[in-house]
Every structure is written in structure tokens, then in C-alpha cells.
Amino acid sequence: MKGGMRDVGQPIERAVLVGIDTGGPRQDGASIGAEESLRELERLARTAGVEPVATLHQSIRQISPATYIGKGKVEELTERAKALGASAVLIDENLSPGQQRTLTERIGVKVLDRSQLILDIFAARARSLEGKLQVELAQLEYMLPRLTRAWTHLSRLGGGGVGTRGPGETQLEVDRRRVREKIVRLKRRIAEVERTRELHRKERADVPYVTIALVGYTNAGKSTLMNALTDAGVLVEDKLFATLDPTIRRLDLPGGARALLVDTVGFIHRLPHQLIEAFKSTLEEVRRADLLLHVVDATNPEAAQQIAIVERVLEEIGAGATPTILAWNKIDRTGESEAPPRDVTTHPRIVDVAAISAATGRGLHELLGTIERWLDRERVRIEVTIPASRGDLLAWVHRAAKVVDERYEDGVARVTALASPKLAGQLRKRLEVTACSTFPTS
Ligand SMILES: Nc1nc2c(ncn2[C@@H]2O[C@H](COP(=O)(O)OP(=O)(O)OP(=O)(O)O)[C@@H](O)[C@H]2O)c(=O)[nH]1
Ligand SMILES: [Mg+2]
Structure with a gap:
């Protein structure tokens, strides 16, 4: 999943693309048409460093449970991939692990679905530590149900070696367990990184x-x-x-x-x-x-x-x-x-x-x-009392809100201002608020 395709400009793999038309938009309307979806798949492929060498269309009324696309289409794909020297097939759908495996076996080249392609692009583009960890987590979650004997690549998962295999466990079980453990570790690390971001977010909340x-x-x-x-x-x-x-x-x-x-x-x-x-x-x-x-x-x-x-x-x-x-x-x-x-x-x-x-x-x-x-x-009208000696607070209110009235008496300033609900909340925490409209001013 991680090897092979990279966003490196020059295409390094040739792939046959398969567009899927399930007949009309989905019920919720939140779906793009088959044509545009395929154009998008092409752009995704190029972004991932894959050169589309052919495009096949498949109209699907009934999804074939084993291979998603029909039997005839699988044969056509196998021939085209071979004739064009393609090393991959990209299907514009999300396949079940079983479908993906069966298709790969029948066609003889790797078959990627839309999710996998997007995950690969994210992996190539992640820059920050947090981004990298998040993508790796998503990739492992994607991979877990796809781990079968034929698909295991232990070396990729790191660690392992002597002593990690429990008695009575098959290799596959060991692999799955290791991926699960890695997922737990990743989640923990992400949570750690997230704590720093949470601090920044708190600062921003102020x-x-x-x-x-x-x-x-x-x-x-x-x-x-x-x-x-x-x-x-x-x-x-x-x-x-x-x-x-x-x-x-x-x-x-x-x-x-x-x-x-x-x-x-x-x-x-x-x-x-x-x-x-x-x-x-x-x-x-x-x-x-x-x-x-x-x-x-x-x-x-x-x-x-x-x-x-x-x-x-x-x-x-x-x-x-x-x-x-x-x-x-x-x-x-x-x-x-x-x-x-x-x-x-x-x-x-x-x-x-x-x-x-x-x-x-x-x-x-x-x-x-x-x-x-x-x-x-959105602004609400708020009235606050600030000790006249606190020039810093007064300046802060002036900077952050629209002051509409300001009176000084007995060493305090009574300020009426229009402020965002967020600021009104902050003022409430820091100052004595004498009046506040709960609703936006308009
Ligand atoms: N003609 C035209 N091109 C634009 C305009 N705004 C952005 N683009 C182009 O659209 C492409 C995508 O722009 P980005 O700003 O990277 O888009 P984005 O929404 O941040 O995209 P992602 O980060 O990939 O989600 C670039 O080639 C831009 O030059 C515009 O107003 N007019
Ligand atoms: Mg952007």
C-alpha cells in the first residue's frame, strides 16, 4: 500500500481505470455523476503518479458479490491489462476486502479501489508528524480486514521477529494482532500530539x-x-x-x-x-x-x-x-x-x-x-465595569469590540460595547458584566 506509487511527477505505474455507472444519482443526492467521478479518478491517479493507459466503463444494475463488476468485464479487464502492460487496475468504487482479493487473483495485477488510491495520495502528501500518524492509522484500519495469508507483508509492519509468535497462533493471527497493536500505539501517539494542538487551541480560545x-x-x-x-x-x-x-x-x-x-x-x-x-x-x-x-x-x-x-x-x-x-x-x-x-x-x-x-x-x-x-x-450588546486603573483591559475591549458608550465615575469605567458572542463570553469570565443582551443585536 505504501510502496510503489508516489507523487513524484513522472508516472511510474500504468493502470487501467474502471468507471462504474450504477444508474443515476444516489438517493441522498450527495454523489457526483459517473462521468465526472471517472474524470476525478483519472486526476487522483495522476496525482498518485499513475498513468491511466485505458478506461473501461461498466454499467451495473446488479452488483456481483464476488467481484463487484460482472464476469465478462473481468475477462475484458484481464486482457486489456495484459495487452497494455498495465501493472494495476483502479476501480472507481470502494470494494470489499473479498472482492478486491478475488479481482486481484483473477486479473493477475493489483487491483486498487478508490479509498486505497486516496489513502496513498494522503500518505505521499502528509508533511506534519500529526498528518503522517493520521494517514498511517487510516491505512492500517484499511488494511486490517484485508490481511490474509497471501497478503501479509510482515516486514512492512516493523518489529516482530523471534519470540513474537505465540503458541498455537497462525501467522495470520500474529499479523492481525500486530496490526491491531500498532493501531493502538498510533492512536496513543496521535492523542499525545493532539494535546499540544489542544494547548494552542486553548490559547486561541482566549x-x-x-x-x-x-x-x-x-x-x-x-x-x-x-x-x-x-x-x-x-x-x-x-x-x-x-x-x-x-x-x-x-x-x-x-x-x-x-x-x-x-x-x-x-x-x-x-x-x-x-x-x-x-x-x-x-x-x-x-x-x-x-x-x-x-x-x-x-x-x-x-x-x-x-x-x-x-x-x-x-x-x-x-x-x-x-x-x-x-x-x-x-x-x-x-x-x-x-x-x-x-x-x-x-x-x-x-x-x-x-x-x-x-x-x-x-x-x-x-x-x-x-x-x-x-x-x-452576530454581535451582542454588553455592558462591563472596568477599574479605571486597568488601562490594559480597556484597551483590550477597544481592540476586540465596538465600543458604543464609555462613562467614568468613582474610579471605574462603564463601557457599553457590541461584541461577538465569543468575546462576550470571555468578558464575562474576566470582568464584571452589568448587562448583556442574549440575542444578536439585529
Ligand atoms: N482560474 C482560477 N483558478 C483558480 C482560482 N482559485 C484557485 N484556482 C486554481 O485552482 C487550483 C487549486 O487551488 P488550491 O488553492 O490549491 O485549491 P484547494 O481548495 O486548496 O485544494 P486542496 O488543498 O487540494 O483541497 C490551483 O491550480 C489554483 O491556481 C480562481 O479564482 N480562478
Ligand atoms: Mg489547499
Whole structure:
């Protein structure tokens, strides 16, 4: 799983791709069409350093339990793979361990499903310690049910050797046990690394600014927007999953307010559930954000479906109710139609929409205005009493909130200010709050 394919530019493997058409969209609508899904698989393959040498289509009405695709298609695939000298077959679906094994045996080259390909790209792209540990965990979780006698590669799992084999245990049982132990160790390490991040998060919780997270489908332009709005210098690439690790920067709004902007991993159709599980701590940045900026690639024919998929993942990670501004991106390439179609903007938590080009800067000023308007709407009116000697606290309130009234009497300052709910909470902890409206001011 880890060997072989790497994101190294020059393709090092040749693969036959198999597109699957199960007939129409899925019931929940959060799925992209077979054609676009296959185009995506091609891009995933290239990102992983695999050259697609042929593409087969399979319409499936009835899934074949043993091989997923039909018998005739398996034969066709075997011939094509052989004739083209392909060393792999990529199936645009998630296969069961049994199906994957049977297909590999019958076709005679390795058969990868969509999850495995995505896991491989994540493995090649992980940079931070936490990212690497998370990907490794996801890979082991993926591998565990696939461990059979023929598939075991003990050397990869590290350690082992003399004395590790218990009496009466088969080699396979030993391997499985070892993988499980490794999973436990990895989870423990991730938890340790996570503690440091939790500290940073606590520090940030003390900062009086709201957190805004960039979310969206992979390649939508999140990092480009991050760089345009702050000077973050995040890697931007026309490849899938360019970003894995979260980056956080201060965002200065034109009206003087400040926020923290987070750029993080993008989502994709059929994101392997092992990855969502393993990336919980990274995705925590999204879950805790006060506002989401959902970046959409307006040039993609399946933009509406991509939005639905992102919405689904957001719900899955517990960010289903966070208010969202939809950033309809890449309008420099959409020709005349710059506004998003109405049906993509009707989700109940979309509070506003902005048409932008992160690349040319068009619409960015309006986007910042949109964010500011949201901040203003969210503000609550709060009245605090501060000892006049505490100039530092007064300055802090002035910096973080919009002060509308300030009176001095008996050595104290009575300040009335409009503040974000987050700041109001912090003020409550630090100062004597004499009055606070529980609802936003508008
Ligand atoms: N034409 C055009 N291209 C854009 C725009 N914004 C981003 N791109 C391009 O889209 C590609 C992906 O951009 P990224 O910013 O890396 O996208 P991302 O959402 O961070 O992607 P991941 O990190 O992979 O999830 C790059 O080739 C960008 O140059 C835009 O406004 N217009
Ligand atoms: Mg990115």
C-alpha cells in the first residue's frame, strides 16, 4: 500500500481505470455523476503518479458479490491489462476486502479501489508528524480486514521477529494482532500530539477573535483564497489534496475587526471513512469554527453535487449547523454567469453568498464586507465595569469590540460595547458584566 506509487511527477505505474455507472444519482443526492467521478479518478491517479493507459466503463444494475463488476468485464479487464502492460487496475468504487482479493487473483495485477488510491495520495502528501500518524492509522484500519495469508507483508509492519509468535497462533493471527497493536500505539501517539494542538487551541480560545474555517471540495481554491486574504504562503497546486495540515492566520477586515482564518484539508466524493476517522483532530479545527467559508469551484460542471458532498462531510464531523458563507470561486473562468445558480444557495445555514476569483482578486473586497456584515449581525450588546486603573483591559475591549458608550465615575469605567458572542463570553469570565443582551443585536 505504501510502496510503489508516489507523487513524484513522472508516472511510474500504468493502470487501467474502471468507471462504474450504477444508474443515476444516489438517493441522498450527495454523489457526483459517473462521468465526472471517472474524470476525478483519472486526476487522483495522476496525482498518485499513475498513468491511466485505458478506461473501461461498466454499467451495473446488479452488483456481483464476488467481484463487484460482472464476469465478462473481468475477462475484458484481464486482457486489456495484459495487452497494455498495465501493472494495476483502479476501480472507481470502494470494494470489499473479498472482492478486491478475488479481482486481484483473477486479473493477475493489483487491483486498487478508490479509498486505497486516496489513502496513498494522503500518505505521499502528509508533511506534519500529526498528518503522517493520521494517514498511517487510516491505512492500517484499511488494511486490517484485508490481511490474509497471501497478503501479509510482515516486514512492512516493523518489529516482530523471534519470540513474537505465540503458541498455537497462525501467522495470520500474529499479523492481525500486530496490526491491531500498532493501531493502538498510533492512536496513543496521535492523542499525545493532539494535546499540544489542544494547548494552542486553548490559547486561541482566549484570543477575542472569531475563527473562520475555509472548507470545500478538493481543488476548489481554498488555499489560493487563504493566500489572497492573508500572506500565509500556503502551497497551491492544480492537484488533489494539496493541503493536508491546517494553517491558521490572522485576517484583518477593512472595518478594523479581526478574525482567525483556517485553511485545511479538502473533501471529495467517497472520502474513505477511515480517513475521516483518523483526521478527527485536524477536522476539529473546522468543527470549532464560528463561521465557515465554503469555497466552490464554479467551473466544475458538478459544483452543486460537490456542495452536497461537502455538506454531508460537514454533518458527519459535527459541523452541520455552523453558519456558512458560500464563496463561488473562479468566476474569472465562468464567462458571463458570475452568480451561482439559485438551487445551490438555498441550504438553510448559508447566511450569504459571494462570487469571487481568488486568483485575480475579483470580489474579495465584497467577500470581506460580507464577513463583516455577518460579524455585525452576530454581535451582542454588553455592558462591563472596568477599574479605571486597568488601562490594559480597556484597551483590550477597544481592540476586540465596538465600543458604543464609555462613562467614568468613582474610579471605574462603564463601557457599553457590541461584541461577538465569543468575546462576550470571555468578558464575562474576566470582568464584571452589568448587562448583556442574549440575542444578536439585529
Ligand atoms: N482560474 C482560477 N483558478 C483558480 C482560482 N482559485 C484557485 N484556482 C486554481 O485552482 C487550483 C487549486 O487551488 P488550491 O488553492 O490549491 O485549491 P484547494 O481548495 O486548496 O485544494 P486542496 O488543498 O487540494 O483541497 C490551483 O491550480 C489554483 O491556481 C480562481 O479564482 N480562478
Ligand atoms: Mg489547499
